[in-house]
Amino acid sequence: MRLTVLGCSGSTPGPQAPSSGYLLEADGFTLGVELGNGTLAELQALRDPFTLDGLVFSHLHPDHCADFTALTVLRRWHPSPPVDPRVHRLPVYAPKEAPTRFAAAYAPDEAELAGTDLTDVYDFHPLAPGTQTIGPFTMTTAEVDHPCDAYGFRFTHNGRTFTYTGDTAVCDTLDDLAHAADTLLGEASWTHSPVRPPGVHLSGRELGELATRASVGRLLITHVAPWTDPAAVLAEAQETYEGEVALVSRGATYDL
Template sequence: MRLTILGCSGSIPGPGAPASGYLLEADGFLLGVDLGNGTFAELQARHDPFDLGALVFTHLHPDHCADFTALTVLRRYHPAPPYDVSASRLPVHGPDNAPVRLARAYAPDDAELAATDLSDVFEFHPLLPGTSVHIGPFKVRPVPVDHLTEAFGLRFSHGGRTLAYTGDTGPCAALEELAAGADVLLSEASWTHSPDRPAGVHLSGTQAGALARRAGVSRLLITHIAPWSDRDAILAEARAEFPGADVVEQGATYQL
């Protein structure tokens, strides 16, 4: 597996820094994982977006899905697509309400919303807790996590290797299941540790590092640091719990 960071800024894009979006590749298959503000431009800089084999969303906050609207325009209105997009609809996996939520983001007004059906170019599949789904060569297990909307952590397996991605979440028991024994844990850590942080929103560097240590992962990659947060302090917290922790870099590629 190969992981590419299209964007890793937390909550909002930062200056020259797209929000959350990743590519996971194996056996020639290209899987998009979240597509937040600014990530579609980064995707185009590396690949033809028509080469995406599927797309999966952890949740539907804009910093993880806003650029789906741009992908919709491309698939609907490109004058010379490389294949018949209506016959080869892109599989999109995500929360159960994704077809309506994403259509509402694309439709310019309520009147058009009623006529906006994105299934002409997309094939939607709900993520179902307690089950696994095969997306291309990947086995993907969604795990519900604790966030402000329906949200999932995702566990990707291929060729004997496992990547666990927290998505956005506060501390919760489900993270232990998600991360257990993973080769790589891609974990959000949006802020430094403090007892007055609100519950059910995000992890601190301390919490991400402690999760990696308890889960026995081989590698911890920190992502989703907000532009107003202290990156060095978050990394120091994570390394105090898990010495091998690193912060991902936009544009970087990691062999898993």
């Protein structure tokens, strides 16, 4: 498996820093994981968006899915697409409200919303806890602790395991998803403090503690907010996890 970072800014995009978006690839199959603010431009700099084989969304906050609307314009209105998007509908794995939420984001007004159905170019699959096959990947999905319907994922392929936390506070399901993973891509939006609101995000310290409890092989930190010092988040994780740890960056690739 190979991971490419399209963007990794947490909560909002930052200067020249798109929000969350990743590509997970294996055996010629490309799975998009999140498509937040600014990530479609990054994707187009790397490849034709029509080559995506599927999309997965952990939850429906804009910093994880805002560019889905732009992708919809591309898929519906491109004058000469390399494949017919109405014949080859893109599979989208997302929380159950995604079809109506994405239609509302795409429609210019309430009158048009009533007739907006994006299933002409997308094949929506509602997420639920459990395991399914997507292309060459086995994906295990679990609910996590965030102020909306939100999920974390565990991907396995050819004996290797990659876990992505999505956005979440500390919860038991994270330990199961991350257990003995070769690589953990985890969000840490802020530094550790008792004044942080509960049930929203992980701190660098909490993410490092998760990686230690789960005995992961490598920790990659993502989703640091533009107003948070990334070096401080990294230092917290390094204090609580003794393995390999790094902050991801836009355009970086990782062999998993």
